[in-house]
Amino acid sequence: MTANRQPSQETRPQSATIDALPNHTLQAKTFSLLPIALAIAVGTLLPSSASFAAKHPAAAKPAAHKKAAAAAASANALPPLAAQTALADNPPALPAKAWLLMDFDSGEVLASANADEPLPPASLTKMITSYIVEQALRSGKLKQTDLVTVSQNAWCRGSGTESCMYLPLNSQATVIDILRGIVIQSGNDASKAIAEHMAGSEAGFAKLMNAEAQRLGMTYTQFVNPTGLPDPEHKSSARDLAILARAIIRDSAEYYPIYAEHDFKYNGIKQGNRNALLYTDPTVDGLKTGHTAEAGYCLVTSSKRNDMRLISVILNTHSAQARADHTRTLLGWGFGSFEKAVPIQPGAVVTTAKVSFGKADTVGAVLGAPWMLTVPRGQQVQATVELKPGLEAPVAKGAVVGKVVATSNGKPLGETPLVAQADVERAGLLLRTWQYVAKWFGK
Numbered sequence: 001m002t003a004n005r006q007p008s009q010e011t012r013p014q015s016a017t018i019d020a021l022p023n024h025t026l027q028a029k030t031f032s033l034l035p036i037a038l039a040i041a042v043g044t045l046l047p048s049s050a051s052f053a054a055k056h057p058a059a060a061k062p063a064a065h066k067k068a069a070a071a072a073a074s075a076n077a078l079p080p081l082a083a084q085t086a087l088a089d090n091p092p093a094l095p096a097k098a099w100l101l102m103d104f105d106s107g108e109v110l111a112s113a114n115a116d117e118p119l120p121p122a123s124l125t126k127m128i129t130s131y132i133v134e135q136a137l138r139s140g141k142l143k144q145t146d147l148v149t150v151s152q153n154a155w156c157r158g159s160g161t162e163s164c165m166y167l168p169l170n171s172q173a174t175v176i177d178i179l180r181g182i183v184i185q186s187g188n189d190a191s192k193a194i195a196e197h198m199a200g201s202e203a204g205f206a207k208l209m210n211a212e213a214q215r216l217g218m219t220y221t222q223f224v225n226p227t228g229l230p231d232p233e234h235k236s237s238a239r240d241l242a243i244l245a246r247a248i249i250r251d252s253a254e255y256y257p258i259y260a261e262h263d264f265k266y267n268g269i270k271q272g273n274r275n276a277l278l279y280t281d282p283t284v285d286g287l288k289t290g291h292t293a294e295a296g297y298c299l300v301t302s303s304k305r306n307d308m309r310l311i312s313v314i315l316n317t318h319s320a321q322a323r324a325d326h327t328r329t330l331l332g333w334g335f336g337s338f339e340k341a342v343p344i345q346p347g348a349v350v351t352t353a354k355v356s357f358g359k360a361d362t363v364g365a366v367l368g369a370p371w372m373l374t375v376p377r378g379q380q381v382q383a384t385v386e387l388k389p390g391l392e393a394p395v396a397k398g399a400v401v402g403k404v405v406a407t408s409n410g411k412p413l414g415e416t417p418l419v420a421q422a423d424v425e426r427a428g429l430l431l432r433t434w435q436y437v438a439k440w441f442g443k
Helices: 063-075 122-139 175-183 188-199 202-216 238-251 256-260 320-337 429-441
Strands: 025-027 098-103 109-113 147-149 172-174 263-266 269-272 284-292 296-305 308-317 338-341 349-354 362-367 373-376 380-387 400-408 411-420
Touching: 098 238, 098 320, 109 238, 109 320, 122 175, 122 188, 122 202, 122 238, 122 284, 122 296, 147 175, 147 188, 172 175, 175 188, 175 256, 175 263, 188 202, 202 238, 238 256, 238 284, 238 296, 238 308, 256 284, 284 320, 296 320, 308 320, 308 338, 320 338, 349 380, 349 400, 349 411, 362 400, 373 400, 373 411, 380 411
Parallel strands: none
Antiparallel strands: 025 380, 098 109, 098 308, 147 172, 263 269, 284 296, 296 308, 338 373, 349 362, 362 411, 380 400, 400 411
C-alpha cells in the first residue's frame, strides 16, 4: 500500500540537554547508581561536509525561523499525562500522548500512560526495518557486502523535507552502509532501497514488517511502509515499540552497537545521530528518534546502569528538546525507584516434587535458568512454589515440574519455571501395581 506522503523532517538536536515455600522472604540487594551525566550543550549536529549546504540548500534554515518554530512548538505542548500503570511510587507525569518504561530483562512494564493507543510512529518505524535487515544478515539471507540499487522511487531528491542518506540515483550501496543509513541517518531512501531489494516493493516489505511484528507480539501495530511517512493506517503503540526495541537488543547483539554511533558519513555527507542523549548520557546506547507533524517528536531509548537496562518510549511531544528531557526524567525515576533482586540462587533445590509410578518417589525441583527480577527499591520479595499435580514417571531431567511466583506487598513481580533435577525412570510392572494399590487405598 502506498503511503500518503507528507513532509517528514527529522531535525538534528539544536542543543542536547540532556508457589509451597512458606515465609520465603528475601531482601532485595541495593546498589549504587552511576550518576546521570549532565551537560548544558553539545553543539548543533549538522552535516560537516563543506559542500552539504551547496548541494542541499533546503536543509539550511534561518535562525529566526528556528526560534519561531520552537516558540510555536512550546505553545502546543500537551498537558502532563500521569501514569496509568506504575509498579513504584511517584512516577512522573509527562506531557506526551503516550509513554512507557520497560525493564529489558523481564519485559515488565514499570510505568506507562496510554501504552496501547495506536499512534503514528514516524521514523520509529525504521526500527522494524533495521531489525528485519539485521535478522536477514544473521541468517545469511543477506551479506554485509551485498549491493543494493537505488531506484527512482527510493531516491531522495534532497529537498530537505525528509530524512535522507543521500544515496545517488541508480547508484549501489552495501547492505551494511544501508543499515547505518537507516539507523544513524534515518534515511528514507535507504529504507525504501532495502525494502525493494528484499521484497520487490515497499508494499511487499510491509507484509514482512507486519508478519514480524505479529511474531514479536506487537498487537496494536500496522505498518504500510518502511519509513514511517504518514499514512492513516500506519500505527504503532508505546508498548509495541518497547517490545521491538527489546527484540533488537536481544536478537541483534552484533549489530546493536550501530545504534550508539554518533555519526555516519556517506557520499561525502556526514550526518549526526539525532538521539541527543547519546551525547550527554554515557549509559544510553540507542535506539531511534522520529518526527512528523502528525506524530510529533518521538524517542525510543535504552540505557544500562550497573546490571539494569531500561527501555523508554516517548510518543508525540512538542519538540526534540522535550523528548530528550522527558526521556531523561523517566529513566531517572526508573533507575532511582527500582533495583535488581535474585529471589533464589541458581542450582539450589527449591523443593521436591512427588512422582508416581517411578523408581524414585520424588525428584528435586530447581530453577530452569538464572532468575533476576526488577523490584521496587527496598521492598521485600516473597517466593511461592506451585507444583504440577499428578506428576508421573518417566520424568526427564529438565522437564518442567512447576513454577515459582514472586510477589511484593501482594503484587505479582514475575514467575519462572521449576524443572526436574534428575531423570526418574518408570518403575517395573510389579512395583507400579503395588504403588497403584497403595495410592488407591490411600484415598
